[in-house]
Amino acid sequence: MGMRRWGYQVDLYNIKKKRQLDLGGYDLIGIGSPVYYYGPPFILTDYIKSLPDLGGLPTFTFVLHGTYPFDTGKFIRQVLASKGARDIGYFHCYGADYYLGFLKEGYLFSPNHPNSAELSSAEDFGSQLVERFAGKPYSLTEEDQPPPLIYRLERFLLNRWLTEIFWSRFFKVDKQSCTMCGLCKKICPCINIGQDEDGYPVWGCDCLLCLSCQLKCPQDAVITPISWPLVRPFMIYNVHRASKDPSIEHVRVKHSKGRTRVLGPK
Numbered sequence: 001m002g003m004r005r006w007g008y009q010v011d012l013y014n015i016k017k018k019r020q021l022d023l024g025g026y027d028l029i030g031i032g033s034p035v036y037y038y039g040p041p042f043i044l045t046d047y048i049k050s051l052p053d054l055g056g057l058p059t060f061t062f063v064l065h066g067t068y069p070f071d072t073g074k075f076i077r078q079v080l081a082s083k084g085a086r087d088i089g090y091f092h093c094y095g096a097d098y099y100l101g102f103l104k105e106g107y108l109f110s111p112n113h114p115n116s117a118e119l120s121s122a123e124d125f126g127s128q129l130v131e132r133f134a135g136k137p138y139s140l141t142e143e144d145q146p147p148p149l150i151y152r153l154e155r156f157l158l159n160r161w162l163t164e165i166f167w168s169r170f171f172k173v174d175k176q177s178c179t180m181c182g183l184c185k186k187i188c189p190c191i192n193i194g195q196d197e198d199g200y201p202v203w204g205c206d207c208l209l210c211l212s213c214q215l216k217c218p219q220d221a222v223i224t225p226i227s228w229p230l231v232r233p234f235m236i237y238n239v240h241r242a243s244k245d246p247s248i249e250h251v252r253v254k255h256s257k258g259r260t261r262v263l264g265p266k
């Protein structure tokens with residue numbers, strides 16, 4: 001919006017696995033990312049790492065986070081810099097946190113975000129980018145901090161390698177409840193869900209751990225390891241810490257059959 005106001009053409013792309021984007025002809029590239037497990041989703045990391053040499057092309061980064069982003073933005077900017085990009089801006093703000101691990105604990109963090117103030121700041125950010133693109137000097141004043149140990153442990157536990165060789169193997173369907181509606185397959189951003197010979201969903205190993213398949217299933221028929229005793233203590237710690245943090249809004253919710261129902265403010 002902020003850039004379009006100045007007459008620039010802005011094209012938006014949704015990065016989906018196995019889809020290459022041709023960046024030829026663009027004067028400025030922005031990478032927008034949610035935070036997943038205190039870092040960018042694997043799909044985004046793959047994409048930026050696969051970029052060719054950017055030869056000084058200006059880039060900017062924006063990040064949406066439900067609780068704590070830590071150094072997600074810094075990581076993206078570092079990879080872009082390693083590709084020869086010229087960093088001209090970094091913006092981050094809260095976004096509604098439909099992470100199933102938290103919803104199952106009865107908490108929705110950052111509901112109704114980005115709010116109007118954040119959207120207006122984002123628009124201003126767009127205008128600043130136009131000025132910096134035209135040559136106005138820019139340097140980042142405040143740097144992202146790395147996560148404290150407990151979050152780093154969680155990030156490690158849910159890393160790509162363990163997801164591929166371990167966690168993804170435990171995704172399955174409850175055939176008693178599944179109606180074979182196909183929704184999980186349709187929404188998977190990694191094209192990781194196929195069908196068995198009877199039409200039931202089957203999962204591969206190319207998973208982001210976004211949990212959208214489980215979150216949206218209208219029958220609660222998707223079974224994943226997200227509530228296992230190995231993972232749940234992290235959820236409980238995170239929910240406890242974020243719910244006591246006055247800078248993070250939350251509401252109490254009940255999530256079932258693909259719907260999140262708000263119960264009350266606290």
Ligand SMILES: Cc1cc2nc3c(=O)[nH]c(=O)nc-3n(C[C@H](O)[C@H](O)[C@H](O)COP(=O)(O)O)c2cc1C
Nearest residue numbers: 034035036037038064065066067068095096097099
């Ligand atoms: C699987 C998953 C993991 C998440 N992990 C984090 C996290 O580590 N830190 C955080 O601040 N937000 C986390 N979030 C929240 C999202 O980053 C946040 O809600 C963001 O606004 C989502 O953007 P989107 O609605 O454009 O997908 C997570 C969300 C999901 C679904």
Ligand code: SF4
Nearest residue numbers: 178179181182184217
């Ligand atoms: S979304 Fe649920 S009900 Fe629909 S196919 Fe997937 S598992 Fe079955």
Ligand code: SF4
Nearest residue numbers: 188207208210211213
């Ligand atoms: S959690 Fe489900 S929807 Fe998300 S990438 Fe893995 S299989 Fe696909």
